Amino acid sequence: MSEKILIVDDEQEIADLVALYLRSEDYEVRKFYSAALALECIRSEVLDLAILDVMMPEMDGFRLCREIREQYTYPVIMLTAKGEEIDKINGLTLGADDYITKPFRPLELIARVKAQLRRYKRYNTGTGPEETQDLIIHSGLVLNGKTHECTLNEKPLSLTPTEFSILCILCRQKGNVVSAEDLFRQIWKDEYFSKSNNTITVHIRHLREKMGDSFEDPKYIKTVWGCGYKIEA
Structure with a gap:
């Protein structure tokens, strides 16, 4: 259909x-x-x-x-x-x-x-790369790949599918820098997105707001200027 x-x-x-x-x-x-x-x-x-x-x-x-x-x-x-x-x-x-x-x-x-x-x-x-790991736990952050639920310090976070995907990728790659282009490829699987402007930047900003994470001194999502984003191991 x-x-x-x-x-x-x-x-x-x-x-x-x-x-x-x-x-x-x-x-x-x-x-x-x-x-x-x-x-x-x-x-x-x-x-x-x-x-x-x-x-x-x-x-x-x-x-x-x-x-x-x-x-x-x-x-x-x-x-x-x-x-x-x-x-x-x-x-x-x-x-x-x-x-x-x-x-x-x-x-x-x-x-x-x-x-x-x-x-x-x-x-x-419930199929695809986001569900290859059922549960991700990091510093009070819990993401359930089966139910697509997320909590931070036991409080639920209401995330869009895009935000959930970004957070899952960064948590699985914790300690490593993930570029915006890599996030595009993993999430959207499309070359056009690697040529886009700042879609990922805005989603990251919104994630930080929902998580109460500081831009100047973030506890979770850190910006590595000129390279991308990472969550510390």
């Missing part, structure tokens, strides 16, 4: 172009030029992924993302204006899994869609 993908963008040319490329890959598409009109689809249909423009009249992509995250865990990709870093951070904070900056190459967006769907399936079916 083809995955069902929601596209919401008030720029009709962009929405139509994305829909065309997705349908050429045999995805089933639900397309809307208004966030308000998309709400009924979100509430009534079983979707596999959503692509949301940030800047839309009446209701923006952030609010729509919040509506989705109140009930569903499927991947959300945000479309942001060029250079609007705050949009990217806000989107990821609200639970989006990735963002792509306009103007973008349609094939890059398709590659990101495929990567997110692969990860979402692995996350929900």
Whole structure:
């Protein structure tokens, strides 16, 4: 069965172009030029992924993302204006899994869609590299690969699939530096992501916020400038 993908963008040319490329890959598409009109689809249909423009009249992509995250865990990709870093951070904070900056190459967006769907399936079916080790324990941090639950000092952490994956990889590689490009390859399995800008940086920042970890003197995720990230052994 083809995955069902929601596209919401008030720029009709962009929405139509994305829909065309997705349908050429045999995805089933639900397309809307208004966030308000998309709400009924979100509430009534079983979707596999959503692509949301940030800047839309009446209701923006952030609010729509919040509506989705109140009930569903499927991947959300945000479309942001060029250079609007705050949009990217806000989107990821609200639970989006990735963002792509306009103007973008349609094939890059398709590659990101495929990567997110692969990860979402692995996350929900309990198969894939994240589950090769059932339990990871490190300095009060506990990650359960089977249930995808995470606790820090016995308090639950609410992590997105991307955040959970990043933390698992860093914990398994503790003591070693893992570059952003390596994280891309291990998580998304796609070359486009190694050419992206700072998706990993924003996810790391959000992880630190949830863990209460200091940027200046982190206890868990440390930045090795020019190299990547690591968790001390």
